[in-house]
Amino acid sequence: MDILEILSAVRMLASKNGLVTCRLTDEKGDVSDAGVKTLVIEKPEEIKNSFGEWFKENTEAPETVVLKDVCSIAVSSLGETGRQRIPGRVVIVTGGAQGFGAGIAEELFEEGANIVVADLNEEVGSEMVGKLNAKDYANKALFVKTDVSDPDSVENLVKETTLRFGGLDVMISNAGILRAGGLDEMDPKTFEIMTKVNYTGYFYCAKYSSKVMKIQSEYSDGNHFMDIIQINSKSGLKGSNRNFAYAGGKFGGIGLTQSFALELMPNQIKVNSICPGNFFDGPLWSNPENGLFVQYLKAGKVPGAKTIEDVKKFYENQVPARRGCRVIDVVRAILYAIEQEYETGQAIPVTGGQEMLK
Ligand SMILES: NC(=O)c1ccc[n+]([C@@H]2O[C@H](COP(=O)([O-])OP(=O)(O)OC[C@H]3O[C@@H](n4cnc5c(N)ncnc54)[C@H](O)[C@@H]3O)[C@@H](O)[C@H]2O)c1
Known part of the structure; x- marks a missing residue:
């Protein structure tokens, strides 16, 4: 597994109770001072099982995931997100x-x-x-x-x-x-x-x-x-x-x-x-120097239009x-x-x- 695969896998497995983000830390998979909220994984192939074991005993995701001798990953959850519609995506x-x-x-x-x-x-x-x-x-x-x-x-x-x-x-x-x-x-x-x-x-x-x-x-x-x-x-x-x-x-x-x-x-x-x-209000149409309204006015594309407002009205009416x-x-x-x-x-x-x- 390369590092991108490991990160994507860890994020999904840690997201049991809401999406989390995962980021590499500087430590290279050092288990010597693993804290209580650390999940240690011996080999990348054991990722799924290790998370299975973790969630038998914990409701919250680990704060740190250590893949022994490979990498350490900091896991953060967003906490309370109120009425937002796509938190953590x-x-x-x-x-x-x-x-x-x-x-x-x-x-x-x-x-x-x-x-x-x-x-x-x-x-x-x-x-x-x-x-x-x-x-x-x-x-x-x-x-x-x-x-x-x-x-x-x-x-x-x-x-x-x-x-x-x-x-x-x-x-x-x-x-x-x-x-x-x-x-x-x-x-x-x-x-x-x-x-x-x-x-x-x-x-x-x-x-x-x-x-x-x-x-x-x-x-x-x-x-x-x-x-x-x-x-x-x-x-x-x-x-x-x-x-x-x-x-x-x-x-x-x-x-x-x-x-x-x-x-x-x-x-x-x-x-x-x-x-x-x-999108008439966006720069493509409304840029005062080279927006489409200015271009169309100059090019006489809208018959009878004398101002940018005339050109805009013409298009809005369609x-x-x-x-x-x-x-x-x-x-x-x-x-x-x-x-x-x-x-x-x-x-x-x-x-x-x-x-x-x-
Ligand atoms: N403006 C409209 O009226 C309108 C209507 C229907 C659909 N769209 C579509 O909406 C999308 C956005 O249009 P917009 O009007 O907001 O455009 P815009 O010109 O205002 O903004 C486009 C953005 O894309 C960036 N960009 C251009 N080429 C790029 C590239 N090769 N790689 C990365 N970034 C690049 C530009 O730097 C700019 O920030 C487009 O796909 C467009 O076809 C626009």
């Missing part, structure tokens, strides 16, 4: 530095999750994580610089997450980019970059997160459900004029979701996509709910996907009625 949010991703990270942190913000933007992502940790909650946040289009970088993200928290329960593949353009404008390089981030990046997220989740499934009692959630788009449900590179990648993402779902349900891993409508999608709308769908245990392989629309399933 370990959640990665890719593209979590801004936009939907940042909002999702903040909301799920309030719900008790340990959050890993994974983003290319180190400055903004670290600042955000600092803000979350300043709340001094029992759950914590971590920033890991990540490029989702690079498999080594995503593998490292999962490794850093496991070393910090002892495992991974929810992977939210949210990072995405949009470069619009028709066939005449779209150059092959841009198409390729978009596909690597929006489509292939999701494959890397599922590949490396499922590896740890499968170990957790092996060591849990069969009731520990995990989630891979892709933030897709309404453009994954219906073609998008002069925006095919984006829509194509998002359609493909739903094919991945359905296929991963079939493969991973036996391991208690649910896989779902969430398909939000336009939504039956008469407003754009908000972070909280997406978070409610994410919490549904996590809390239910009987649905996988779905593409859940959150579009204010703009897109409906056939």
Whole structure:
């Protein structure tokens, strides 16, 4: 067993009465001063049995687990968590530095999750994580610089997450980019970059997160459900004029979701996509310098529009709910996907009625 397997196994086995986090300590499996709340395991193969024996005599998890001559692991439980909905879960949010991703990270942190913000933007992502940790909650946040289009970088993200928290329960593949353009404008390089981030990046997220989740499934009692959630788009449900590179990648993402779902349900891993409508208040649309509202106004895309407000109204009027999608709308769908245990392989629309399933 390598160290990531040991940590994931220990976290599941110690989580009998509520999720815990597990972290390596500096001691290398030294049993000489093992305290009363220490579980000593002679050999890695004996992990399951040793925990079985521990819980015959104790209701609480051990505070320290020592694998003799291998490593020592500090186990922490969150204690009283009040009405939080996902206390102690370990959640990665890719593209979590801004936009939907940042909002999702903040909301799920309030719900008790340990959050890993994974983003290319180190400055903004670290600042955000600092803000979350300043709340001094029992759950914590971590920033890991990540490029989702690079498999080594995503593998490292999962490794850093496991070393910090002892495992991974929810992977939210949210990072995405949009470069619009028709066939005449779209150059092959841009198409390729978009596909690597929006489509292939999701494959890397599922590949490396499922590896740890499968170990957790092996060591849990069969009731520990995990989630891979892709933030897709309404453009994954219906073609998008002069925006095919984006829509194509998002359609493909739903094919991945359905296929991963079939493969991973036996391991208690649910896989779902969430398909939000336009997030008009987010930077993609509202950035005053290069947001889509400014771009569309300058390009005269909306006939008769003289101001940004005119462009915004035009788009809002296309939504039956008469407003754009908000972070909280997406978070409610994410919490549904996590809390239910009987649905996988779905593409859940959150579009204010703009897109409906056939
Ligand atoms: N904004 C919308 O209207 C809208 C609507 C539906 C779906 N979505 C989807 O929601 C997700 C988030 O969109 P958003 O509008 O919040 O985006 P955004 O541009 O505001 O933020 C995206 C974040 O992802 C990061 N990122 C970009 N490339 C990355 C990479 N290769 N590796 C790691 N991080 C990377 C960026 O640094 C940024 O922090 C995307 O998948 C998008 O397709 C957005």
